[in-house]
Amino acid sequence: MRFLLVFPCGLEDIVEAELEEKISVKSIIEENPQGVPGRIVIDIPESDSPRLLSLRSVDWFIEYVGAFNLDTGLRGLDDVYSGIIGMEFNNWFREASSFRVTCKRRGEHEFTSMDVQRKAGQALVDKYGLKVDLENFQANVFLDIVGDTCFVGLSRREYASGRYLVFTHPAALRPSIAYGMIRIANLKPGMTLLDPMCGGGIIPIEAALSTDGVKIYGFDVSEYFLEGAAINAEAMGASEKIVFQRVDCRRLSKALRFKVDRIVTDPPYGTKPIARINPYVFYSRCLPEMRKVLNENGRIVLITIKPSYVREISSKIGLSLEHERTVQHGDASPSIMVLKHS
Ligand SMILES: C[S@@+](CC[C@H](N)C(=O)[O-])C[C@H]1O[C@@H](n2cnc3c(N)ncnc32)[C@H](O)[C@@H]1O
Structure with a gap:
């Protein structure tokens, strides 16, 4: 399975050492995919995927589907629609009973994350005929937009790591x-x-x-x-x-x-x-x-x-x-x- 891992820029050596120790990853497919730092693409056997949850140097990860470029102006929403339509999602997603879209954005854009979620959701309904369910979704399609790059992946419910703390300090460290x-x-x-x-x-x-x-x-x-x-x-x-x-x-x-x-x-x-x-x-x-x-x-x-x-x-x-x-x-x-x- 292919995953996109997101971590703080500057800790590349630490992420690689932890991957080697906990998952014995030999196949790092790409560092800084699309030239975006703080990201790494890896291939691992499906049986190893639960171990990703034990990584402490990684902020979050998604099952990687692909990436496309988008305009940072309003035309970017059309790019989201055509980018999603042009992607092949795996059988697990196609057979899911319901899905939702989550967008995380970094950089200046003329559209909001909600706009992106709506547009990507429409593309997936049009292409696969799946049902949207914001509460009880089975699959979460995750769009990670950094400037003019959009990474797309799947986040299953079971990918949520046990990293959530109860009390958040006003100057909390990641x-x-x-x-x-x-x-x-x-x-x-x-x-x-x-x-x-x-x-x-x-x-x-x-x-x-x-x-x-x-x-x-x-x-x-x-x-x-x-x-x-x-x-x-x-x-x-x-x-x-x-x-x-x-x-x-x-x-x-x-x-x-x-x-x-x-x-x-x-x-x-x-x-x-x-x-x-x-x-x-x-x-x-x-x-x-x-x-x-x-x-x-x-x-x-x-x-x-x-x-x-x-x-x-x-x-x-x-x-x-x-x-x-x-x-x-x-x-x-x-x-x-x-x-x-x-
Ligand atoms: C940047 S925060 C630490 C945040 C912490 N790493 C976290 O993620 O929750 C700095 C801390 O220094 C503490 N602090 C400030 N002055 C201090 C002092 N004189 N002695 C001990 N702690 C102090 C503050 O109460 C604050 O909790």
Whole structure:
């Protein structure tokens, strides 16, 4: 079966490593299909397809039908109709009792996602005579429009992964990026991991789901966010592996009686600005505290939209930069940085 996998740009190596480990994919058919980054097309035996649900680096995936180009103006709706009519859907879809169309759009278009859904639905009714059912559909035809490219695929109900969290932090990190940061941190059994600004707990939870024998701590200054994190951990079956605690990271070294091997964190200004915080002042206070509680051979992995501040402050306090890469997070391109003792 052919699948289109969608993931954050900048994590290509991590997606490929995870695919190799969990699905032993040898046949990557296309990277950046139609020149669109953050997408990969793979072929796998049908019996392996449930394993796609275990991928943590992938945001979502569809059974890939094909792609076509479309005008970004109103004429694009005619392109949707003719593009869908020109595609061959498999027997499973043709025999489905009902379907719906879902459209996700990125870029500037003179039409809405609803317009696209209506037009594509009409094309499928005209071609296959199937019944539309928005609630109790058997097949979901998924249109992923990026600029002037439209990817088309099928999403069965059973493709919905168990990734949904109950509590959403206002500055939530994409779980796929949290997973990527955990991989970059290279955790080993016996190590201790701390996220001193864990918010809704995404980083500790991804660590709990993807490592064994690691002691995991999630701190935050906000009791409210810590409650949300605990609810999320419970929902993901990870609560027994994480200790959540209220700590102000500007006083981290006073609160923590031991040192940690890895700090993986998404501080304020990780992926978006926060009006009431000056990031330079805040980083100048919390980075030295993180350094104090970091083991001699430890690593700090953080994400930030202010990498120049982190570079400048780190060099002043005896931390050196080991690795840096940018990733796509919505409309932002934050940097993931790995720091160690100089
Ligand atoms: C970008 S958010 C983290 C979001 C989290 N990664 C998630 O996906 O849910 C940054 C967090 O830092 C916390 N924070 C801000 N100042 C802090 C401080 N002085 N000590 C500890 N945590 C703090 C905030 O409460 C917020 O939850």
